[in-house]
């Protein structure tokens with residue numbers, strides 16, 4: 001029975017359910033939501049629960065952004081030694097969130113995983129260092145919040161072109177609102193990734 005309770009695919013930890021993705025290391029997380037006639041409560045981060053789930057990282061910076069519908073931010077990363085792991089979620093609204101494996105030597109190098117994060121589903125997504133990250137907002141007034149395992153370091157920032165056809169990411173949109181910086185990001189085959197798969 002214990003084995004069943006702690007299967008490797010869905011581990012039920014006190015405050016959350018961990019769901020593995022086709023890319024090892026990328027995890028979807030469903031927190032336990034406590035609802036009552038006032039509304040809801042949930043732990044958006046619990047160090048003990050995360051460490052028990054194997055996410056034994058320390059977060060050092062929290063970020064938050066507001067976007068209208070049809071905004072695409074990404075695909076971004078910071079190069080080593082400033083690489084960031086990100087625990088991302090949507091406080092209000094909805095996004096299609098994407099993480100792209102840019103670790104040289106990884107069996108899933110160049111592959112991505114998509115997940116819809118919304119204020120309703122309160123789902124979270126753990127994106128370790130070694131992935132480029134981005135999202136497309138699906139609703140107006142979407143508030144995106146995330147914890148980072150390394151501080152912002154502008155000089156180490158890198159990006160991959162969001163609609164590079166070789167990545168085959170289906171964003172379901174032709175013309176999102178993208179920053180000039182993101183529109184000029186290099187194609188994946190021009191990326192000289194500094195991340196090694198270990």
Ligand SMILES: Cc1cn([C@H]2C[C@H](O)[C@@H](COP(=O)(O)OP(=O)(O)O[C@H]3O[C@H](C)C(=O)[C@H](O)[C@H]3O)O2)c(=O)[nH]c1=O
Pocket residue numbers: 063065073074076077086133134135152179
């Ligand atoms: C990321 C960041 C930005 N900034 C400043 C730099 C710019 O003056 C301004 C907006 O930055 P940017 O246009 O890069 O913001 P996003 O496009 O939302 O970037 C983020 O979007 C994707 C989805 C990510 O995963 C990254 O965490 C991050 O790159 O905030 C800071 O001061 N600190 C920071 O940590």
